[in-house]
Amino acid sequence: MSRFNLKWLLILPPYIWLLLFFAVPFLIIFKISLSEAAIAQPPYTALFEYVNEQLTIHLNLGNYTWLFGDPLYFNAYMSSLKIAAISTVCCLLLGYPIAYGISRMSGSAQSLCLMLIILPSWTSFLIRVYAWMGILRNNGIINNIIMSLGLADEPIRLLNTEFAVYIGIVYTYIPFLILPLFANLVKLDNRYLEAAADLGAGPIKSFFTITLPLSKNGVIAGSLLVFIPVVGEFVIPELLGGSETLMIGKVLWGEFFGNRDWPVASTVAIIMLLILLVPILLFHRFQFKEMEDR
Amino acid sequence: MKLSPRALTAITVAGLLASANVFAEKVVNVYNWSDYIGDGVIEKFEKETGIKVTYDVFDSNEVLEGKLLAGRSGYDVVVPTIDFMSRQIQAGIFMPLDKAKLDNYSELDTDFLATLAPLDPGNNHGIPYMWGTTGIGFNVKKVAEVLGEDAPTDSWDLVFKKENLEKLKSCGVSFLDAPTEIYAAALHYVGKSPNSTNAKDYQGEAKALLKELAPSITYFHSSKYIDDLAGGEICVAVGWSGDIAQAMADAEEAKNGVEIKYIIPKEGALLWSDMLGIPKDAANVEEALAFINFLMRPDIAAANTNEIWYPNPIPASLENIEQEIKSDESIYPPADVKAKLYTATVKPPKIDRVINRAWTEIKTGQ
Structure with missing residues (x-):
């Protein structure tokens, strides 16, 4: 009996957490997405009305059909997914060698390098993005170096371009890929590699036949940890991007603040969550596998 | 934080x-x-x-x-x-x-x-706190360099004529990310009412004009341009009078050789007031x-204006306002300029949506 209680005590907190911080907000947003915009406080119509002992429920599906009627939203989702995918690949190409390198280091060098990766996140994210604005601007560090070396007469426009958005995203999110990948690679049993070498495999061959397949779960978990939040990213495209960078986060901001249309903004958010559901489920699957391996 | x-x-x-x-x-x-x-x-x-x-x-x-x-x-x-x-x-x-x-x-x-x-x-x-206009701020030297000495620096032509803006693109252009304000200026420029409640006006000539200009606009933002104008990152900004005055003061302080000027275009501009x-x-x-x-209180209103370079609606504060500010016609416009200013009205939600949708299209090309 006491054992049963204990089990429930242990299981309960995560479920309460999930209920409070996922299910309840989700239902609130879902509710708003079924209402209509109005000049009022809050700026949308009520879903339930109780007058003269009659309960009337108003469900407005117009916001959902609205999203399908205008190609803007589809294009914004696609463009966000594209930017997230390209950023994830860049993070992976850059992050894998770093994670691998760190996992092969000796104890003290390893902790130092891990520290160097985590340390920047101790300062505010916003300040780091502003720092990039300083680096990328026309009279910033990069352009000053280029001009003083005589490589160009005019400053090259870096800030307010899609290129700057990629730099900002890769810079910000790469620790989320390196850390899980490192945790995976550090478990790699060196004896596999020794055995491969004994049997005549070169370092490249043993990397592709042993290291990479064994780190598959780490690669997928890390990539999704980058991909999922980047899809909804708002701050980086807003500060580093130009007007042509179309992302769903910016569209959502426009609906919420520009149009004061909270119902459509909520609908955009719900659809985004549905789109992200597949990668989120994948992430949990691979994270679960990763835990089992341990 | x-x-x-x-x-x-x-x-x-x-x-x-x-x-x-x-x-x-x-x-x-x-x-x-x-x-x-x-x-x-x-x-x-x-x-x-x-x-x-x-x-x-x-x-x-x-x-x-x-x-x-x-x-x-x-x-x-x-x-x-x-x-x-x-x-x-x-x-x-x-x-x-x-x-x-x-x-x-x-x-x-x-x-x-x-x-x-x-x-x-x-x-x-x-209660009106401070008021101002939505006009054009520009880097005097850069604009003269790009457009020549006879650049139309007293008119909306500077930013609304495609051939001018295309050239200015090389030194950077910013527009406010405030659809109603930019649309008001564009509608006024093409000879429509700046407060039109006819959806067609927002989809016709004014939109075509803004869409044509968009590729030459570096970014749409409502506060970034202060630093960028002062630092030489951009050379023209459609923005708020006091913000550009601030860029002016910042550039002066930085002694970076940037000289900023603000104009209320001769065709007229939007007058707005911030309310307590x-x-x-x-x-x-x-x-x-x-x-x-x-x-x-007049002395307090004067202290605020002296600091932020926006005019206030308290006439008795004028005697305590610095000469440099009250004699600046781009801040305290003379009566004939003031007569050409117009205010924004509230649009019906449907028109708001049309404006904002068109705005997204203008900004992103979508």
Whole structure:
């Protein structure tokens, strides 16, 4: 009996957490997405009305059909997914060698390098993005170096371009890929590699036949940890991007603040969550596998 | 780091509970635009009245509106622009002001109040704090370099003529990310009413014009351009008078050789006013009224204008305003220029949506 209680005590907190911080907000947003915009406080119509002992429920599906009627939203989702995918690949190409390198280091060098990766996140994210604005601007560090070396007469426009958005995203999110990948690679049993070498495999061959397949779960978990939040990213495209960078986060901001249309903004958010559901489920699957391996 | 209003309230409450004189401490929570008050004005108010001011800032009407619409913002005094306030009054956000408690109400320019009355019937909900225009700021040297000495620097032609903007693109152009304001200027430029409520006007000539210009516009943003104009990152900005005046002052201070000028184009421009108002759910109404009244005192209004370079609607403050500011026609426009200014009205929600959708299309090409 006491054992049963204990089990429930242990299981309960995560479920309460999930209920409070996922299910309840989700239902609130879902509710708003079924209402209509109005000049009022809050700026949308009520879903339930109780007058003269009659309960009337108003469900407005117009916001959902609205999203399908205008190609803007589809294009914004696609463009966000594209930017997230390209950023994830860049993070992976850059992050894998770093994670691998760190996992092969000796104890003290390893902790130092891990520290160097985590340390920047101790300062505010916003300040780091502003720092990039300083680096990328026309009279910033990069352009000053280029001009003083005589490589160009005019400053090259870096800030307010899609290129700057990629730099900002890769810079910000790469620790989320390196850390899980490192945790995976550090478990790699060196004896596999020794055995491969004994049997005549070169370092490249043993990397592709042993290291990479064994780190598959780490690669997928890390990539999704980058991909999922980047899809909804708002701050980086807003500060580093130009007007042509179309992302769903910016569209959502426009609906919420520009149009004061909270119902459509909520609908955009719900659809985004549905789109992200597949990668989120994948992430949990691979994270679960990763835990089992341990 | 900025604390959220709720966190601030929590801290204030905790502070109050900790002190023995719980009922003695009076507070007022103010939410104002960034860089929008004179040095030492708050300290002076606290000293004279014993009311403690919690001061927080925002940089766009949209952000303020988001908080007000959600309700229980925790603020006692907020400062929306008149056209935004007009809609917020319709939504029932503001309480009517008890003018009997505003001793300095008689200091306000009555002509100016009459201009605002259509948007705030009877001037019952808002007190004008500062006003300004939406015009063009530019880097004198760069523009002359790119367009030659006879550049149309007194007209909307500078930014609304495609061939001019295409050339200016090389040194950087910014437009406010404020669809109603830019659309008003564009509509006015193509000979339509800047406050048109005809959806077709927003989809016709004015939109075609803005779409044609968009590729030459570096970015649309409502605050970034101050630093960028002063630092030489951009050379032309369609922006707010005081912000560009600030860029001017920043460039002067930096001694980086950048000279900025602001113009109210000869065709006319948008006049707006930022309004002091008290939300209905404010907790400290008496203190809020005291704060608003304090800001209307001529010497205080002068101190604010001297710092932020925006004109105020208190005529008696003029004698204490620096000569450099009050003689600047781009800040205090002469009567003939003032006659050409127009104000923005509230558009029906359907028109708002048309404007914002067209705006997205203009900005992103989608």
